[in-house]
Amino acid sequence: MARRTPRPQPPEDCPCGLPARYAECCGRYHAGQAAPTAEALMRSRFSAFAVGDEPYLLRTWHPDHRPAGVEFDPGTRWTRLEILDTEGGSAFHTTGEVTFRAHYTEGGDEGSLHERSRFVRYDGAWVYLDAVFTD
Secondary structure: OOOOOOOOOOOOEOOOOOOOEOOOOHHHHHOOOOOOOHHHHHHHHHHHHHHOOHHHHHHOEOOOOOOOOOOOOOOEEEEEEEEEEEEEOOOOOOEEEEEEEEEEEEOOEEEEEEEEEEEEEEOOEEEEEEEEEOO
């Protein structure tokens, strides 16, 4: 049986970068409320990586592209999210794209991941489809 790393205690401030408490921001999506836009889903998925919420990441991944599991590197800490651009992804769209830069520290070194993620509506909810890495 696979050994799971215990999830850390949720932070007070939301990791997604919005000036809000985690419980009222991305925490509500992690608890089951559907994200209303592709950008909100992107932010909540970043926060899920930051807090180690594998079930949420898998639940919000399109089933045709979903991996069997998500491995979290205990040496990586996701520190900041920058939303650079959004296309579509509102309540009036069926597709959306979010370009972002996710900052992290790993072994004392700082780095970032620059990506354009694609989202679609699946069974009425936004889900992550796939991504193009831009760096």
